[in-house]
Amino acid sequence: MKIDVCFSPALYPFYQNNEAVVVVVDIFRATTTICAALVNGARKIIPVASTDEAREYKSKGYLVGAERNVKRCDFADFGNSPFDYTPDHVAGKEIVFTTTNGTQAIQAASSAHALVIGAFVNLTSVVQFCTEEKRDVVILCSGWNNKFNLEDSIFAGALIEQLLESKFEIVSDAAIAAWLLWKQSKHHPLHVLEKSEHYQRLKSNEILDQINFCLSIDLVMGLPILKEGALVLI
């Protein structure tokens, strides 16, 4: 089985493989937050690409998580912090969710054989699923406004390192690069990420406390998967 990495939703047409498992990644913070919300009891998360759609769901009475450019949208119940989605707020609920980058990536890859949500917080669950599926894997990094970002790429490298222990092989330059970046940062990811664009954005919005959570490996066991347009836990 082959592993590939796509560094931007805008490049996905060149990496598309509808027979593959696509792992969508947005470490800061959408895919981390989706894991937190579902593990905290949300019944399903309905990803939508635009704030207009999210607003429409809100008017129909849905709980809505919505973020643009790091900030919670004013009409929304939650933003994009994993700390917003506590069990008392989300248990048993359906939540509509839109973010600057992550939900666009989910939409881009929605025709994949299986679309799952990956983050450091559920790394082992992702590895287990990919290993059991025995299919090619495409890791789709959400990036930032279609640009390359470091944190998603480094996570791709971490996932590659694990998959190479099973019968996966690297087939692309992007996968080699992600693996090299992970090797260079794994012992001190924050040391590399402190210089990154999104770290600076989170810092200027005074929400650095979420970074440690987003970089913690295997805080949760559980894998969000896209089923009939909604993310649910396997």
Next chain:
Amino acid sequence: MKIDVCFSPALYPFYQNNEAVVVVVDIFRATTTICAALVNGARKIIPVASTDEAREYKSKGYLVGAERNVKRCDFADFGNSPFDYTPDHVAGKEIVFTTTNGTQAIQAASSAHALVIGAFVNLTSVVQFCTEEKRDVVILCSGWNNKFNLEDSIFAGALIEQLLESKFEIVSDAAIAAWLLWKQSKHHPLHVLEKSEHYQRLKSNEILDQINFCLSIDLVMGLPILKEGALVLI
């Protein structure tokens, strides 16, 4: 002055900065070959994106270099090997040139304040120009069919390392990643690149002899720049 890196022509709209110097890179082999042809005496190189355009120029009597998927197009005088463009063939001539990736990248960035051609073979000339221009620099990697590639990214890192010695600063995650990849490969670039997609392509076409040339630093002094639709030496 800021340095940014764009890993694919398809991502250029998200990195576009028309006030910047854009350095177009296609190490294997278009930008290496353009340097070789001009330093060997070609008067100008007219980059065109499609083989149809190149064929039309050919019918008007132009010398034509044309390559697709590593191979020379059958109607062309030259392929994409730097060894094709010897002084006895090119001195004083205008050459129309189209390749799988490099000439697409040139077209994507043709509205930049200045578009120059960068490769390991003319690294110092690129650094000198950027330093004298005192403008932002965007390094545009040609990639392979709009996908990320290693050799162009590693070159971007090598150029960044040099520019950081002047008053340039890194502003983006892509530039940090390119720099990290260069740091990891600079002592043995071939060791990293042996696993790359394009190395394998060149190997299967039995043209590995060109790789050492393409990875040699400062074989030539000279900088191709786009002027009125054609590349000429500064």
